[in-house]
Amino acid sequence: MTTADTMTENKVIKFEIHRQDDGQSEPYFEEFEIPYRPNMNVISALMEIRRNPFNKKGEKTQPVAWDMGCLEEVCGACSMVINGKPRQSCTALVDQLEQPIRLEPMKTFPVVRDLQVDRSRMFDSLKKVKAWIPIDGTYDLGPGPRMPEKKRQWAYELSKCMTCGVCLEACPNVNSKSDFIGPAPLSQVRLFNAHPTGSMNKNERLEAIMGEGGLANCGNSQNCVQACPKGIPLTTSIAALNRDTSFQMFRSFFGSDREV
Amino acid sequence: MGVIPVGIFLIVHLVVNHFATRGEQAFNDAAHFMESLPFRIFLELFIIFIPLYFHAIYGVYIAFTSKNNTRRYGTLRNYMFMLQRLTGIFTLIFVTWHVWETRIQAAMGAEVNFNMMESILSNPWMLAFYIAGVVSTTFHFANGLWSFFVSWGITVSPRSQVISTYATMLVFVALTVIGIRAIFAFV
Numbered sequence: 001m002t003t004a005d006t007m008t009e010n011k012v013i014k015f016e017i018h019r020q021d022d023g024q025s026e027p028y029f030e031e032f033e034i035p036y037r038p039n040m041n042v043i044s045a046l047m048e049i050r051r052n053p054f055n056k057k058g059e060k061t062q063p064v065a066w067d068m069g070c071l072e073e074v075c076g077a078c079s080m081v082i083n084g085k086p087r088q089s090c091t092a093l094v095d096q097l098e099q100p101i102r103l104e105p106m107k108t109f110p111v112v113r114d115l116q117v118d119r120s121r122m123f124d125s126l127k128k129v130k131a132w133i134p135i136d137g138t139y140d141l142g143p144g145p146r147m148p149e150k151k152r153q154w155a156y157e158l159s160k161c162m163t164c165g166v167c168l169e170a171c172p173n174v175n176s177k178s179d180f181i182g183p184a185p186l187s188q189v190r191l192f193n194a195h196p197t198g199s200m201n202k203n204e205r206l207e208a209i210m211g212e213g214g215l216a217n218c219g220n221s222q223n224c225v226q227a228c229p230k231g232i233p234l235t236t237s238i239a240a241l242n243r244d245t246s247f248q249m250f251r252s253f254f255g256s257d258r259e260v
Numbered sequence: 261m262g263v264i265p266v267g268i269f270l271i272v273h274l275v276v277n278h279f280a281t282r283g284e285q286a287f288n289d290a291a292h293f294m295e296s297l298p299f300r301i302f303l304e305l306f307i308i309f310i311p312l313y314f315h316a317i318y319g320v321y322i323a324f325t326s327k328n329n330t331r332r333y334g335t336l337r338n339y340m341f342m343l344q345r346l347t348g349i350f351t352l353i354f355v356t357w358h359v360w361e362t363r364i365q366a367a368m369g370a371e372v373n374f375n376m377m378e379s380i381l382s383n384p385w386m387l388a389f390y391i392a393g394v395v396s397t398t399f400h401f402a403n404g405l406w407s408f409f410v411s412w413g414i415t416v417s418p419r420s421q422v423i424s425t426y427a428t429m430l431v432f433v434a435l436t437v438i439g440i441r442a443i444f445a446f447v
Contacts, residue, residue, distance in 0.1 A: 243413020
């Protein structure tokens with residue numbers, strides 16, 4: 001066995017993990033040291049702790065609770081705050097992180113346990129802004145209008161949103177003191193309004209974001225677009241919606257036969 | 261509300277102040293002209309006080325519902341976001357003090373003229389407070405202009421927003437120079 005191999009064997013990865021039994025209980029940090037393996041991500045490290053739930057002091061402890069799903073950064077479930085930044089733990093590679101690796105839940109959302117949060121408010125917001133295309137009926141309506149290819153290309157970027165919650169965590173205006181729905185559901189309004197069939201209900205979605213907790217709560221800090229793991233042009237979506245709602249406001253106040 | 265009408269009032273106010281650089285007589289004539297505008301009390305109420313304090317009180321509420329995180333995201337726009345809220349609060353304190361010292365005193369019989377400002381600014385602490393107040397106000401206005409363009413959907417593309425950052429910062433520099441020159445004309 002070479003010296004390098006021996007070193008690898010003795011190497012450990014240090015973690016500081018936020019622990020909290022439920023939403024009401026007092027949070028604390030617990031330290032862990034797990035044996036190093038190459039090419040680990042934060043999730044495989046958490047799995048190692050689950051397999052062998054002993055903290056740094058060697059005391060047996062409850063395994064850390066976290067959420068995960070696809071393990072390839074498309075589902076958004078495993079988002080947490082890693083070394084101070086919200087991101088997906090599946091694509092957070094241990095070799096690229098500074099140690100001790102500090103894991104915290106995204107506290108913008110209610111904490112369920114340890115690193116698990118309840119992102120229900122995002123799904124409620126999607127319902128509120130009508131982020132779907134109503135096509136149900138009693139008979140076949142036939143094919144919808146065609147979508148220009150150029151528009152499809154930028155709309156596809158918006159469709160990459162996985163409701164992970166990172167943009168809400170990054171936004172200074174989304175917190176317990178405000179009812180701002182945050183960047184993600186707003187950008188979905190732009191996506192569904194861009195769709196040729198979806199645009200037939202454009203005004204309903206615009207009206208939905210013109211009320212309490214809607215578009216006007218954005219303070220233009222533009223953190224969302226920096227934080228988005230999918231590179232969605234969230235601030236461009238917000239500015240484009242600002243233009244649409246400005247026109248919508250004039251149309252609905254002064255009256256116009258151009259309803260959509 | 262912030263840009264129209266308060267921003268327009270701010271520009272008029274700073275420009276009228278600038279008469280002070282042309283001497284005491286020029287400033288007093290300009291101030292007198294503003295004082296003797298017809299329907300003055302209505303102009304003051306609907307162009308200045310009602311929109312200003314609506315904007316201010318609502319703004320303080322907004323500022324205190326945000327949670328700054330420039331340590332986590334140290335980008336220019338995130339700092340501007342924080343500065344906009346800090347200068348908003350400071351400007352409100354400054355403006356309220358300034359209105360008390362000038363307009364309210366005028367309503368109680370004092371005459372607002374070159375001499376009044378000269379005596380206020382003869383105190384070095386007041387001079388510093390006024391300079392800070394003017395810089396804070398012009399920054400809040402110029403950066404507010406940037407977000408006004410975004411919030412009304414005028415600058416949508418990232419490129420237009422970057423150019424707008426430069427343009428509004430030029431507005432900040434220009435108005436600050438006008439404001440500070442006027443202050444030093446009284447010293």
